[in-house]
Amino acid sequence: MFMKQKVTIEDVARAAGVSKQTVSRAINDKGDISPKTRERILALVKEMGYRPNRMAQAMNTSRSHMIGLVVPDITNPFFPEIVRAVQDAAMENGYTTLICNTENSSEIEVLNDLVTHGIDGLITFTHRADDAAVSEFADRFGPMLIINREFDHQNVTTLMVDNIGGACLAVEHLVGLGHETIGMLSTDLATLSQTRRVQGYKEGLSGAEIQFDDSLLVQADPTLAGGLIAAKELLTRRPDVTAIFAYNDLMGVGAIRACRDLGLQVPEDISIIGFDGIQIASMISPALSSVHVDKYEMGRKAFERVYNLIQHPEGSRDMIGMKPKVIQRESTGPRTKA
């Protein structure tokens, strides 16, 4: 026999000899209620193991206490750190997190589905869906924060890592070590992060008065395997490169592996720097230098902003910026090759 719910507010009310309403007042610490009855009810609540049904609550209050979190690929270690931070912040505020992966599905579909579940707010890394669709969605669903995507439309709050600046820093770091022939491993996914990091890379080069050449840029999946393939491709095509800037740490780790497979020493023969600053990249040998993003702070900021939007749906939209910084570890060093 399937029961609808163990113990309901009705049960508690009956047990306490009061109306449902009074119980409601007691548990929500609201309205006028005598301390005595409140305590009596609360004791009963505990004793009976009563917990209000959030869905029923949500139907009245329009607050489900759930937020949605949409990431492209949870298996990329960059995301779990953010997820973790969002989760922590959410829990502190009585919120639960609905997480979705979008790699294999329509992003907008996922967002709409999340809405049907009654989420109060949304944090999303939505890069594939086109602007119009996202914008239309944002008009319908207010309290959302979109990460690493840019909009002309002023109806959506964004959080952006300074990708151009970060990529620039990476190149400057390499140039500072004497490198002049610097390749980049990028991804074929046309995301803002991608465009911007490539742009920053080029700006970095021209800032150092180095000529960019198409053969220095190789594209592949933004994964370990992608980094491996792309690095091999680059090093075959341009054996003269002495330094590589990888789109993300995963590709950077793949690139280190590629060098090893090709019999090249890192950083003696080739310097490699990644982007993101994922934990594990700092523990491998050689430890990967990286343009570090504070993911925990990013997650917390994201939640805070959305939480704020939930409380003040009519508040204005804005853009939060985050500056990454270079952390040098072992994979980058002075140029030694002529």
Added chain:
Amino acid sequence: MFMKQKVTIEDVARAAGVSKQTVSRAINDKGDISPKTRERILALVKEMGYRPNRMAQAMNTSRSHMIGLVVPDITNPFFPEIVRAVQDAAMENGYTTLICNTENSSEIEVLNDLVTHGIDGLITFTHRADDAAVSEFADRFGPMLIINREFDHQNVTTLMVDNIGGACLAVEHLVGLGHETIGMLSTDLATLSQTRRVQGYKEGLSGAEIQFDDSLLVQADPTLAGGLIAAKELLTRRPDVTAIFAYNDLMGVGAIRACRDLGLQVPEDISIIGFDGIQIASMISPALSSVHVDKYEMGRKAFERVYNLIQHPEGSRDMIGMKPKVIQRESTGPRTKA
């Protein structure tokens, strides 16, 4: 002005000139309804962008189409692969996943909270909460699967990796390479996985007629940092060890790093094998040998089983077993030291 919901079944009904019930029948493809009206309604649904409110649906049907997934630490790469699999399977079946991290909270509290949100089923790695609490919870909430935890109580379905067998295989692998002084890096968390892997390690040793000694077992956090610390401790305490079995890959990667810091070559001086088979461990240098668990399959199986329990709440409880297997990569090799 905050609206309860954009467009409701009522709106569609009005627009179609029928009752709510008819619309309900149309969208759920249920009961008797003339093809004509159905199509007319469905067209309207699409046009108006109507999506049923899942919470309202759930209140009637006791089906929220959400499942809960509880993991100890999403930043351990072992879990995202499982999360990914669960997510994929869930989505294929119209389910959305509520994910929680428990590292910093009371596990039972998290589970209870998930229930208030109306989840239909639950997959959890709950190891800290005591048996009585979990068992009591399982009695109240039927459709749950608990991973890597053992129960005498027959009220809960479990999925277990053969930790003893896996650890045994690891030791046998090392013994097969000629190692006789084999240390283990374990965790201080008293989980079933921990107990079992230590047990398997000891069984492996005695199977090879090697004497176990307390000094060969070091405990620390099951993380990169923990592995680093534990390995240094072990190698200082017992400079004669030629092989290490790490509780998980994270610790294994930390151990490789420790060896490097201590000037030891892997696998020439020390062989290291981990457990889990996380992706990134296969891409570092040297690539980590590991007792590999098929995490994607694990996630899918877990969802399938829970899905089944949701459909048949009165079905019997059982235990699903999974056999891990050794994958040799570069971090283990023949003993060279005398």
Added chain:
DNA sequence: CTGAAAGCGCTAACAT
């Protein structure tokens, strides 16, 4: 301070 009535959006069970 407390209770009764109404309703959130939907579906189950019974009408017709």
Added chain:
DNA sequence: ATGTTAGCGCTTTCAG
């Protein structure tokens, strides 16, 4: 084949 009534569990009125 369609509509009506009732109710899921809760909170928001509005009465007292």
